[in-house]
Amino acid sequence: MKALLSIEGVTVRFGGVDALADVGFGVPRGALLGLIGPNGAGKTTMMRVITGMVRPQAGRLAIDGTEISRLPTHRRVRMGLGLSQQLVRPFAGMTAVENVALAAGHATTANPLAALVTISRAAERDRARTLLQLVGIADAADALPDKLPLGYLKRLEMARALALDPKVLLLDEPLAGLNSAEAPHLADTIADLNRQGTTVVLIEHNLIEVMRICRHLVVLDNGRKIGDGEPAVVMADPAVRAAYLGSQEERHAAA
Amino acid sequence: MYEISLLTVMSFSVIFALSLNLITGFCGQISLGHAAFYGIGAYSAALFTTGGGSFWLALPIAMAVAGFFGFIVGFASLRVRHDFLAITTMGVGFLFTGFVRQQEFLGGEEGIAGIPDPGIGQIPYMLLCAAFAAAVIAFSLYLKRSWMGHAFDAIATDEDTARTLGIDVARYKLTAFVFGTGLAGLAGALFAHYVKFVEVESFDFIESISVLAMVIVGGIGSIWGVVVAAAVLSVLPLLLQVFADYKLLIYGVLLFTVMYFAPGGVDSLMQTLWRRISGRQRRDKGQ
Numbered sequence: 192m193k194a195l196l197s198i199e200g201v202t203v204r205f206g207g208v209d210a211l212a213d214v215g216f217g218v219p220r221g222a223l224l225g226l227i228g229p230n231g232a233g234k235t236t237m238m239r240v241i242t243g244m245v246r247p248q249a250g251r252l253a254i255d256g257t258e259i260s261r262l263p264t265h266r267r268v269r270m271g272l273g274l275s276q277q278l279v280r281p282f283a284g285m286t287a288v289e290n291v292a293l294a295a296g297h298a299t300t301a302n303p304l305a306a307l308v309t310i311s312r313a314a315e316r317d318r319a320r321t322l323l324q325l326v327g328i329a330d331a332a333d334a335l336p337d338k339l340p341l342g343y344l345k346r347l348e349m350a351r352a353l354a355l356d357p358k359v360l361l362l363d364e365p366l367a368g369l370n371s372a373e374a375p376h377l378a379d380t381i382a383d384l385n386r387q388g389t390t391v392v393l394i395e396h397n398l399i400e401v402m403r404i405c406r407h408l409v410v411l412d413n414g415r416k417i418g419d420g421e422p423a424v425v426m427a428d429p430a431v432r433a434a435y436l437g438s439q440e441e442r443h444a445a446a
Numbered sequence: 447m448y449e450i451s452l453l454t455v456m457s458f459s460v461i462f463a464l465s466l467n468l469i470t471g472f473c474g475q476i477s478l479g480h481a482a483f484y485g486i487g488a489y490s491a492a493l494f495t496t497g498g499g500s501f502w503l504a505l506p507i508a509m510a511v512a513g514f515f516g517f518i519v520g521f522a523s524l525r526v527r528h529d530f531l532a533i534t535t536m537g538v539g540f541l542f543t544g545f546v547r548q549q550e551f552l553g554g555e556e557g558i559a560g561i562p563d564p565g566i567g568q569i570p571y572m573l574l575c576a577a578f579a580a581a582v583i584a585f586s587l588y589l590k591r592s593w594m595g596h597a598f599d600a601i602a603t604d605e606d607t608a609r610t611l612g613i614d615v616a617r618y619k620l621t622a623f624v625f626g627t628g629l630a631g632l633a634g635a636l637f638a639h640y641v642k643f644v645e646v647e648s649f650d651f652i653e654s655i656s657v658l659a660m661v662i663v664g665g666i667g668s669i670w671g672v673v674v675a676a677a678v679l680s681v682l683p684l685l686l687q688v689f690a691d692y693k694l695l696i697y698g699v700l701l702f703t704v705m706y707f708a709p710g711g712v713d714s715l716m717q718t719l720w721r722r723i724s725g726r727q728r729r730d731k732g733q
């Protein structure tokens with residue numbers, strides 16, 4: 192099956208350190224792919240390479256067979272990437288619904304001239320409210336971001352990414368900051384979106400939810416890919432177990 | 447009549463201040479050299495009409511020339527941000543005055559005198575300037591409500607995140623620069639044909655800071671706040687000799703006070719006041 196998003200030979204060096212070393216994987220159309228690994232494995236760097244915020248020293252990226260390696264971020268977004276960042280970045284002066292409506296108006300904002308002659312935001316606001324409802328924060332639609340807790344902001348970030356109608360939705364730790372009731376609920380929402388046809392790449396530390404909803408895993412450790420395949424098979428791999436258990440032992444030792 | 451000249455000065459000052467508000471307030475791009483575009487508009491209009499061209503044609507020409515240079519300078523905003531952009535635009539301002547001083551065809555240190563009167567009389571000229579000011583206010587209000595204003599707002603807050611929403615930040619910034627500098631050019635042309643004499647001192651660094659002070663005192667991005675600040679600050683030196691003598695000192699104190707105590711400027715002060723008044727009324731009704 193041809194990959195919707197294909198990543199080949201990505202290498203990123205920060206100073207003398209390889210943040211990513213020759214990492215490649217494909218995201219098949221319709222996949223719900225979990226990109227996991229211990230802290231510092233290079234997951235977020237990979238996400239930033241995909242969106243064009245980090246330029247790799249080597250590597251090739253393509254969406255639907257079209258190479259995007261040299262395109263700036265906004266062009267990649269318009270080609271179908273939607274990004275929900277780990278560190279939430281809502282626009283502070285806009286309410287939740289305005290934040291999402293701005294993304295929902297991506298067809299209008301794509302052309303400054305069209306943006307200049309267009310006033311009505313009604314349709315985009317409606318869509319924004321629907322998406323806020325979908326991620327479960329409809330009650331905060333008219334609140335300013337600085338009044339909202341992190342769990343809400345994570346979901347706002349996701350609603351904003353969804354408003355771009357992405358072919359591939361990139362989610363960087365969407366469940367972090369959510370409580371034990373909210374996390375499975377949002378994970379279910381992600382799984383639902385995927386069932387409705389959105390291809391999802393999920394970076395997540397919450398392994399219980401990852402194992403529950405993902406049908407494909409890519410595991411990174413120290414900037415290298417150490418696993419790629421079905422979740423049960425990948426997690427049974429001794430190298431993956433060692434990377435995870437090792438880091439958890441270290442964490443326990445540190446704590 | 448004295449009131450007529452006050453209203454005329456007020457009008458092109460409002461246009462000038464709103465033109466910077468578009469770049470700095472709406473799109474978040476600081477400029478410490480905005481007077482250069484006011485000057486480019488004034489000089490190109492002056493050259494055109496002293497050469498026999500029509501005043502009415504001079505206005506769009508001044509806008510086009512200033513907007514063209516604004517487009518070029520706008521590229522700087524794509525490469526540098528925040529304080530670096532402030533320094534870069536300050537450099538552009540010095541470049542303008544430095545260049546003009548050395549050019550014979552621009553009158554060098556002497557400036558250009560004998561700019562022909564538009565020939566419509568004082569009151570119609572005042573009304574013309576006021577009409578342009580009203581049009582620029584209306585354009586600003588429209589822009590703020592449009593999707594372009596929405597995108598500007600996003601870029602001013604966090605341009606990296608704006609990119610992740612598919613917004614072509616570069617094109618929007620350039621658009622803001624072209625609109626803002628073009629309107630500064632219009633203000634410059636109106637100014638030149640009011641005083642009928644242009645010299646480089648009218649467009650120097652102090653003038654750039656003065657117009658930035660109008661925007662900051664009014665409330666960065668606030669249309670009505672900037673209109674009020676520009677209207678008041680532009681005519682105070684004409685009304686009060688003290689203000690004229692101590693203009694820099696007063697601007698300095700104003701800038702410091704606003705940034706320190708009320709970074710939202712006149713606009714946020716009015717809103718706070720309004721909330722207090724309406725809050726008191728609600729409480730009074732409740733009792």
